[in-house]
Amino acid sequence: MQALGKRVKQKRIQLGYQAKYVAKEVGLSPGGLSLFENGHTSGIDFITGVKLAKLLQLSPEALAFGYEVNTLPERSNMLAIIGCQDSGPEHDWLEESIEKRPLTTECVDLQFSRNNTYYGLKITENTGRYLEGEVAILNADPQQVLVSGNDVYVVYQTHRQLMHFLYERAGKVHLIGFEKDSHLLVVNRSECQYLHSVIAIAGSESVKKR
Numbered sequence: 001m002q003a004l005g006k007r008v009k010q011k012r013i014q015l016g017y018q019a020k021y022v023a024k025e026v027g028l029s030p031g032g033l034s035l036f037e038n039g040h041t042s043g044i045d046f047i048t049g050v051k052l053a054k055l056l057q058l059s060p061e062a063l064a065f066g067y068e069v070n071t072l073p074e075r076s077n078m079l080a081i082i083g084c085q086d087s088g089p090e091h092d093w094l095e096e097s098i099e100k101r102p103l104t105t106e107c108v109d110l111q112f113s114r115n116n117t118y119y120g121l122k123i124t125e126n127t128g129r130y131l132e133g134e135v136a137i138l139n140a141d142p143q144q145v146l147v148s149g150n151d152v153y154v155v156y157q158t159h160r161q162l163m164h165f166l167y168e169r170a171g172k173v174h175l176i177g178f179e180k181d182s183h184l185l186v187v188n189r190s191e192c193q194y195l196h197s198v199i200a201i202a203g204s205e206s207v208k209k210r
Helices: 004-015 019-026 030-037 046-055 060-065 091-095
Strands: 079-084 106-108 118-122 135-139 151-156 159-169 172-176 185-188 194-202 207-209
Touching (some): 004 060, 106 118, 151 172
Antiparallel strands (some): 118 135, 135 194, 151 159, 159 172
16 A cells, blocks of 8 residues: 555646645645655644645545555445535435435546445536536535534525535534635534535546436
């Protein structure tokens, strides 16, 4: 299995990202990223790891464990796109078991575990953080632990939006949009129909028709 730092460097180069850009985006110094890519991982915390996975368009599992294409038979390379940032995820698709989920007309050609409920939402307009044509990959596990600073898709009453998750306190979730003039949104966690973490962003070139 390839070392974690080497996987990060290989994927960074594959995507054409300069080390300075990646370091700035995930909150590291260029020297810190260089040390990390050369095997010194002790200074990298969980949140930085999540940011790296998202930036490098990898699932957390792929970044952490280095799963290679076709090495795990239970993994599917056709991740369903079941809505957009305006419509939200398709409820019936989420509620069905893996075996009974209906086929969708579009999917993302990525490797994700079939044991978890991951799905894609297509970005249909530039949001200030996401670009039209990209696909946000989300984790629908209701027991997931939300990480401060990560992006989430929230469905609350009539509110459907990709937002930053700030923190949760006393059962209330604090969220804010990506625009500079966005207002803080505070909602009861129990009243959120969906609150799903963004774990990766797929480029438009990875979208496939069934």
